[in-house]
């Protein structure tokens with residue numbers, strides 16, 4: 001037991017040496033899913049101009065102060081202002097301008113009369129020379145004030161903000177075209193194993209489909225990284241060394257699967273035997289015990305166990321937090337959020353090691369999340385076909401020896417997964 005390292009210690013070893021990737025300035029169109037390096041303040045007021053909230057007529061309130069059904073007021077229409085118009089027509093006493101939603105309010109106007117309060121209710125009608133206001137008005141009605149949402153210099157988004165759809169819209173509206181962000185980590189994926197064939201290929205005796213290349217590639221993309229290569233290699237150490245040398249210049253992070261234990265043909269252990277840069281550890285988790293981590297040239301290297309369930313769990317527990325850190329995530333979101341979930345179907349857990357069980361998490365009757373194992377036939381790490389049912393995992397500490405219906409366990413919903 002003593003040679004087992006705790007999950008939290010292994011993660012600390014990994015994260016403590018990492019720093020966010022050097023900032024780049026990118027157009028907003030390329031910044032989706034990245035994080036801001038520094039706080040952004042508004043360049044423009046939002047809205048940028050006093051403008052109309054309605055299709056109607058821009059007026060001087062004094063002219064229509066007495067308007068009502070039985071005392072209608074007729075004004076001369078001297079201009080037409082669609083959204084985008086740069087005109088600022090002068091309005092004298094008794095004059096109005098037709099105005100569409102979003103168009104800038106003329107300097108001389110202070111109020112917008114909506115179409116429905118006039119005799120010109122057809123929004124598509126030709127511009128008429130006069131308009132009659134036939135309902136009472138209030139001063140300043142239907143005017144959106146410049147800066148009503150934000151003023152220049154106001155904080156739009158703090159450093160570390162994740163640029164989702166709403167954050168991007170907000171940055172664009174306040175005058176940004178480019179932003180300083182931590183770039184996407186470039187990830188190379190290498191699945192090792194002489195038994196691997198491309199998905200869809202027919203199998204000769206001993207061969208299996210390579211599911212890890214797809215798995216890790218998709219997980220890396222979900223974590224916001226850019227996958228620069230994803231190819232399987234056989235168990236020949238020379239072939240692996242060759243491939244590593246090829247991808248290293250392209251990658252910030254290299255994720256390998258398979259070949260990390262002490263098997264006679266495990267290529268990763270053989271390539272890095274005696275290395276001071278790459279460490280092989282036994283981590284107190286199930287699945288995912290054998291792990292490799294270190295530096296290879298200019299890249300971080302992760303060696304995950306080959307069993308697909310182990311690789312999936314290991315990615316979530318070690319690689320995803322590392323990518324989060326490289327992408328500039330604040331410390332409190334580097335690790336995934338856990339939710340308490342009520343167990344609906346029990347399972348067995350290993351002694352000593354923490355268990356990471358692929359699971360189905362869903363909303364329960366009383367507002368509690370509910371959780372059950374994804375695999376019908378147990379929790380072993382080779383049950384890759386059942387992984388499709390998992391949208392997250394349970395974390396069961398090593399000192400708990402079984403989990404029963406009604407127990408509450410910590411659950412993680414896979415980012416991008418759904419409750």
Ligand code: AMP
Nearest residue numbers: 191193209210211212258259305306307
């Ligand atoms: P290893 O860690 O190389 O000893 O592999 C452990 C188990 O995972 C073996 O049964 C492998 O056949 C299987 N395995 C390894 N790599 C992959 C892969 N890329 N796709 C699917 N299964 C794999």
Ligand code: MG
Nearest residue numbers: 193258259306
């Ligand atoms: Mg192998």
